[in-house]
Amino acid sequence: MVDDVGAALLIIGNEILSGRTQDANLRYIALGLNEVGIRLQEVRVVADEEGAIIAAVNALRSTYAYVFTTGGIGPTHDDITAQSVAKAFGVALRRDPRAVERLLRQIRPENLNEARLRMANIPEGADLIDNPVSHAPGFRLGNVFVMAGIPRIMQVMFEGVRPSLIGGARLLSKSVTIFIGEGTIAAALAEIQQRRPDVEIGSYPFNRDGIFGTVIVVRGTDAPAIEEAVAEVAGMAEGHGAKIEIEVALPR
Template sequence: MAPSAQSDIVTAAVLVIGDEILSGRTQDQNSHYIARYLADIGVDLREVRVVPDDEDEIVAAVNALRGRYDYVFTTGGIGPTHDDITADAIARAFGVPIEEDPRAIAMLLERLKLDQLNAARRRMARIPQGAELVENSLTKAPGFMIDNVIVMAGVPMIMHLMLDAVAPKLKTGVRVLVETIDAAGVPEGRYAAGLTALAAAHPEVSAGSYPHFSQAGVHNEIVLRSRDAAALAAASVAVRALIESLRGDRATC
């Protein structure tokens, strides 16, 4: 396979919106889920940001990210309460009006009775002009996609449904292939020089070294990544041989 053309690469960022993540109340699970999901479909996640429930911060982050990456996935802030300000922030970021969308109202009424559709719940139907809705079969309150920005719920169960709903509409690139090489018992400082040389000799492959410590000792892994299967296989053989040649150093780094 020839080296990947630029068009084989589709990039993305995740923007997590939520005071609860920054305060330490909640551990963000969404960005890791999206990272794995995008890797599987051939989209490279290049950046994650977490910002508070603050309109200026959201607008600035959306505008910084949407210009740099093919897609931006946001999570959080699209519910019915006063701290749900993402839709307004996105409209402001794009400079478009936001109003109640009859399609979104129709979706909400699949789950809510008409007398339950109060002003707060109608807020969930406020969609920036020009956006396409992204369905959610659980509560029916939709996310949306405007240009290259996909706006999803923060509740993981709902976010997963929205990602499934929008994924078929995304352009995708050539998947990155991964080989993980077990370097258990060999400290990083022992293989670093050899790995540096092999990384230079295999420019189509990116090599990462990930140390892990436990009571049982050092347990490192080397991860090789490439869009080129033949290059990956060649690098993998070379790195495995390097590690096998170096066993028996008892240092921890």
């Protein structure tokens, strides 16, 4: 395994668990974190229920360097993320004047009703996260970053906080596509993995229009080590007489 800075994502929302909405944030956050040398190590999806959110926030924030949450910070009754995170940390939730000021950039004073003002209820001690799209802020409390669920807003919030994250080495990867079943090369692959603990070798079978094959993904933080392992995998596959394709290195 490759050691680096670990993060978790907590997706909050009944609409994901019911199948109504396909999550679009996991992959964006995973790729974005990796570019600053942080590795997404666990994801949880929970319902809009205070107990479930508190339990997940506390389990994840004590385990990982960073926790990101998405969803549940709007103005309606089912938006309970801020109050749940406050309870998880044992701090008060209070009307934050900085957040009210931001809401007033988007919302006329006569329209800033009590429901919309709920979006300015922020746990004590939290820093606000900018929202250049619709101004209602997210917040950071300790190592927990609370963001919107709408992908376009989540993305600007995430890009805003990313420069403040302290990561380790960036995870790189290179793929070898082998037109042969993974069972045929599994033993040789396990042997390469065993000799090369400095990289992580994943094997993903595919069937493209009836043609079976395997994508071998070599991941790690050391580019030369990846190149060496890829060369070994390619040589092994050629030894089996398999057609191979090598992909360029990607940061993931």
